[in-house]
Amino acid sequence: MGFTGPLEDRIAIQELNATYGDAVSMRDKDGFGHCFATDATWHLPWREPVHGRDAIVELWVEQIANYPFLNFSGFVGALEINGDRASGRLWTREVVADEAGLSSQVTGRYDHEYIKRDGRWYYFNKTFTPLHGMENIVTDEAEPAQ
Numbered sequence: 001m002g003f004t005g006p007l008e009d010r011i012a013i014q015e016l017n018a019t020y021g022d023a024v025s026m027r028d029k030d031g032f033g034h035c036f037a038t039d040a041t042w043h044l045p046w047r048e049p050v051h052g053r054d055a056i057v058e059l060w061v062e063q064i065a066n067y068p069f070l071n072f073s074g075f076v077g078a079l080e081i082n083g084d085r086a087s088g089r090l091w092t093r094e095v096v097a098d099e100a101g102l103s104s105q106v107t108g109r110y111d112h113e114y115i116k117r118d119g120r121w122y123y124f125n126k127t128f129t130p131l132h133g134m135e136n137i138v139t140d141e142a143e144p145a146q
Contacts, residue, residue: 001089005081012121013114017076017090020123024072024094027064033057037115037122044128069097074110086114086121106133 003010016035023031036042036053043049050059064070072094079088090110097103113125 001078001080001087003079005079005086009081009086009116009121010079013079013081013086013088014076016114016121016123017074021072021074024064025070027070029057029061032060035123036126037117037124040123040126042123042126042128045130067096067098069095069103071095077109084116085124086112086116088112088114104133107131 019031020035022028023035033053033056036056038053039051040053040056041049041051042056042059044059047059050056072092074090074092077089077091080086088111090112092106092108092110094106094108095103096106108128108130111127111129112123114121115124116122
């Protein structure tokens, strides 16, 4: 997979990923939610897939509640566009601090399927694979990830 498709669409998807990172770092619930199609699916390895924008936002709010500080950054490593559908990879790094002030860093990869509706790109299927640093991250209300 490389970078294929119209430059205008590739830029729009790059901006979608930047908007997502900004919304996460700013803890902007509405901005976060508007990155997803209404019928999107989000896959996190410690949970069953979550379907629908509202459920995705609800899960995200639960997940970030454990972290008063959160900074997300990422870069697109591959992007292939085919009409109103696209797929790609986003390599990520998140720096977080929990309520006790314990800092952690997580690196990972998002595999994305995008969909274009009414001239705008959205996440349609977003799958996270942690690569390093999950041992101190709280993935539910009870336990750190293993």
